[in-house]
Amino acid sequence: MTLETITERIHHAEIAAERAPGSVCLIAVSKIQPLERVESVLQLGHRIFGENRVQEAAGKWPDLQQRYGDCELHLLGPLQTNKARQAMELFDVIHSLDRPKLATTLARLAQDAGKCPGLFIQVNTGEEPQKAGIAPADVDRFVADCSGMDLSISGLMCIPPADEDASVHFTVLADMAARNGLTGLSMGMSDDFETAIAKGATHVRVGSAIFGTRTEG
Numbered sequence: 001m002t003l004e005t006i007t008e009r010i011h012h013a014e015i016a017a018e019r020a021p022g023s024v025c026l027i028a029v030s031k032i033q034p035l036e037r038v039e040s041v042l043q044l045g046h047r048i049f050g051e052n053r054v055q056e057a058a059g060k061w062p063d064l065q066q067r068y069g070d071c072e073l074h075l076l077g078p079l080q081t082n083k084a085r086q087a088m089e090l091f092d093v094i095h096s097l098d099r100p101k102l103a104t105t106l107a108r109l110a111q112d113a114g115k116c117p118g119l120f121i122q123v124n125t126g127e128e129p130q131k132a133g134i135a136p137a138d139v140d141r142f143v144a145d146c147s148g149m150d151l152s153i154s155g156l157m158c159i160p161p162a163d164e165d166a167s168v169h170f171t172v173l174a175d176m177a178a179r180n181g182l183t184g185l186s187m188g189m190s191d192d193f194e195t196a197i198a199k200g201a202t203h204v205r206v207g208s209a210i211f212g213t214r215t216e217g
């Protein structure tokens with residue numbers, strides 16, 4: 001598939017869901033992809049990208065941005081507190097705020113820097129032990145705690161269990177966001193971004209459908 005196809009499918013999904021055209025942000029997830037694939041998407045004019053690891057992103061994006069101009073970079077993967085400072089310098093948005101200690105660290109760094117990336121709280125909607133994220137029962141309190149630390153939260157993010165109907169998880173996430181007064185919803189990947197848009201996604205994270213299959217590990 002191509003960027004153009006995905007953009008078109010997003011447009012149709014927006015219309016089908018009676019959402020404003022252009023209201024959904026497409027994050028092209030470039031992790032692990034060969035550089036030439038990333039550059040071909042940059043050459044098409046796309047400027048919003050997602051990465052999973054601080055180190056990997058730091059290795060390629062400063063140079064790519066020098067050559068193609070500023071991009072909006074989103075961190076999607078787990079963030080260690082000792083990489084938080086570097087992440088804040090590199091990324092415009094962090095989607096993986098998943099524990100109180102990270103919130104405390106980000107709040108302190110944001111105070112020092114006088115600015116803060118956009119922040120999504122990752123929710124472990126499937127309550128999977130191996131997956132990061134705030135447990136559903138703790139979300140309301142965590143949102144309040146973040147506000148108490150002066151952290152501005154853009155919305156909620158989830159990665160549904162691979163073997164379950166994603167739409168159920170998208171609905172749960174949308175409800176949690178609504179009752180906490182949060183407007184951002186980071187949900188939907190290559191296989192389910194249209195479903196996510198129907199459920200209110202504001203940010204979809206699409207990798208392999210744009211760039212092709214990743215050869216991981």
Ligand SMILES: *Cc1c(COP(=O)(O)O)cnc(C)c1O
Binds near residue numbers: 029031076189209
């Ligand atoms: C890799 C990844 C994606 C993109 O996955 P695809 O299935 O390739 O679209 C989206 N979100 C997160 C958090 C990821 O780690």
